[in-house]
Amino acid sequence: xxxxxxxxxxxxxxxxxxxxxxxxxxxxxxxxxxxxxxxxxxxxxxxxxxxxxxxxxxxxxxxxxxxxxxxxxxxxxxxxxxxxxxxxxxxxxxxxxxxxxxxxxxxxxxxxxxxxxxxxxxxxxxxxxxxxxxxxxxxxxxxxxxxxxxxxxxxxxxxxxxxxxxxxxxxxxxxxxxxxxxxxxxxxxxxxxxxxxxxxxxxxxxxxxxxxxxxxxxxxxxxxxxxxxxxxxxxxxxxxxxxxxxxxxxxxxxxxxxxxxxxxxxxxxxxxxxxxxxxxxxxxxxxxxxxxxxxxxxxxxxxxxxxxxxxxxxxxxxxxxxxxxxxxxxxxxxxxxxxxxxxxxxxxxxxxxxxxxxxxxxxxxxxxxxxxxxxxxxxxxxxxxxxxxxxxxxxxxxxxxxxxxxxxx
Amino acid sequence: xxxxxxxxxxxxxxxxxxxxxxxxxxxxxxxxxxxxxxxxxxxxxxxxxxxxxxxxxxxxxxxxxxxxxxxxxxxxxx
Numbered sequence: 001x002x003x004x005x006x007x008x009x010x011x012x013x014x015x016x017x018x019x020x021x022x023x024x025x026x027x028x029x030x031x032x033x034x035x036x037x038x039x040x041x042x043x044x045x046x047x048x049x050x051x052x053x054x055x056x057x058x059x060x061x062x063x064x065x066x067x068x069x070x071x072x073x074x075x076x077x078x079x080x081x082x083x084x085x086x087x088x089x090x091x092x093x094x095x096x097x098x099x100x101x102x103x104x105x106x107x108x109x110x111x112x113x114x115x116x117x118x119x120x121x122x123x124x125x126x127x128x129x130x131x132x133x134x135x136x137x138x139x140x141x142x143x144x145x146x147x148x149x150x151x152x153x154x155x156x157x158x159x160x161x162x163x164x165x166x167x168x169x170x171x172x173x174x175x176x177x178x179x180x181x182x183x184x185x186x187x188x189x190x191x192x193x194x195x196x197x198x199x200x201x202x203x204x205x206x207x208x209x210x211x212x213x214x215x216x217x218x219x220x221x222x223x224x225x226x227x228x229x230x231x232x233x234x235x236x237x238x239x240x241x242x243x244x245x246x247x248x249x250x251x252x253x254x255x256x257x258x259x260x261x262x263x264x265x266x267x268x269x270x271x272x273x274x275x276x277x278x279x280x281x282x283x284x285x286x287x288x289x290x291x292x293x294x295x296x297x298x299x300x301x302x303x304x305x306x307x308x309x310x311x312x313x314x315x316x317x318x319x320x321x322x323x324x325x326x327x328x329x330x331x332x333x334x335x336x337x338x339x340x341x342x343x344x345x346x347x348x349x350x351x352x353x354x355x356x357x358x359x360x361x362x363x364x365x366x367x368x369x370x371x372x373x374x375x376x377x378x379x380x381x382x383x384x385x386x387x388x389x390x391x392x393x394x395x396x397x398x399x400x401x402x403x404x405x406x407x408x409x
Numbered sequence: 410x411x412x413x414x415x416x417x418x419x420x421x422x423x424x425x426x427x428x429x430x431x432x433x434x435x436x437x438x439x440x441x442x443x444x445x446x447x448x449x450x451x452x453x454x455x456x457x458x459x460x461x462x463x464x465x466x467x468x469x470x471x472x473x474x475x476x477x478x479x480x481x482x483x484x485x486x487x
Contacts, residue, residue: 254452308450
């Protein structure tokens with residue numbers, strides 16, 4: 001499952017932006033253009049899927065709305081999740097019908113009144129086909145709408161002549177007929193056993209990283225085994241990887257691509273039970289303790305952990321190239337592209353060298369319009385640019401600020 | 410990834426892959442399919458394969474590989 005499209009309205013620096021996403025996405029733009037705000041929209045979805053109020057407060061409460069817009073303009077985020085084979089399930093066991101979920105459209109609109117949030121609209125639409133022998137025989141959408149914390153369900157197409165009970169699973173019909181009697185704050189927080197897709201877990205599994213090598217050197221002692229945003233628990237994460245023989249083998253192989261001089265990594269406990277680690281290098285007789293490891297090495301160790309060893313369907317990384325030598329960028333981009341075949345990867349970058357190893361179709365440019373709002377464009381849609389890219393490379397076009405050239409004409 | 414890396418690995422050493430004694434007919438596509446179930450990363454695979462690479466076994470199992478090496482040797486001799 002991956003996000004095919006995201007639509008953002010009145011969120012941080014964005015007034016209105018729609019983006020079609022690929023498996024691998026590279027977000028570029030000038031300083032303060034809105035790259036991190038774009039990434040924050042995904043974090044916001046993750047946080048509200050855990051807790052509505054906490055999610056809103058974490059992202060600034062009423063201040064995540066754009067102050068240049070009128071106060072009655074609601075903030076909306078809509079995402080369309082794409083499908084894969086895991087969406088298929090048996091609809092009617094007796095008649096061998098299968099139900100195939102093609103896409104899930106989720107939208108959340110909120111506004112603020114007297115500094116407290118107000119849910120304007122929350123809806124989710126499951127587009128599905130009923131198939132027999134892989135042939136589509138019926139299509140419809142199940143629409144769930146949240147009004148005042150009561151969720152109502154309906155089919156988008158009302159049927160007068162089709163007997164839905166014949167092939168639509170009873171569990172779906174029950175939702176529509178009975179609706180959901182209990183009060184729920186948000187649909188995104190509500191487990192729906194009738195829908196055989198763990199779509200809410202998708203948002204919960206969004207991973208965001210903004211590594212700071214200085215924090216990665218010594219475990220922060222919170223005991224979490226999931227890699228934290230800044231990499232503060234990297235030693236614990238490494239310990240878990242290295243304790244598993246197969247993971248250790250794979251991790252050290254991948255590290256050797258970028259850092260061929262590293263032979264071994266050991267994690268050890270300090271007196272206060274916090275973890276540190278040391279690297280055995282080909283060059284030195286004694287291992288190097290993590291406080292003395294270079295920032296670039298630390299960033300690479302954290303990146304490989306995040307890309308290959310953390311679970312989740314989507315990974316967002318702020319400036320993965322930080323402190324890393326440009327000669328390694330081709331391998332770094334190659335790793336991110338490889339991982340994007342299994343989970344969606346979104347990165348921000350200021351590096352022209354990184355861009356030179358990316359495909360133009362994966363690049364999204366964020367810039368400001370004449371009113372100061374952030375806007376997103378895809379340079380590949382500008383025919384004029386392609387000529388220059390072939391001649392000069394994407395990086396040079398980016399440095400010369402011509403990625404938006406076609407849009408300005 | 411080159412099949413030549415693969416054909417030198419021994420059956421017992423290398424993750425229970427059923428490598429035939431004659432690897433002439435293993436195409437790139439067959440090779441990719443064989444390692445797909447073993448490695449989830451195409452970047453990890455060649456490094457692991459290289460660790461188990463046996464030059465003599467590779468020559469024994471693949472005439473084409475042997476031919477190119479002989480060619481190379483002749484070029485080196487010149």
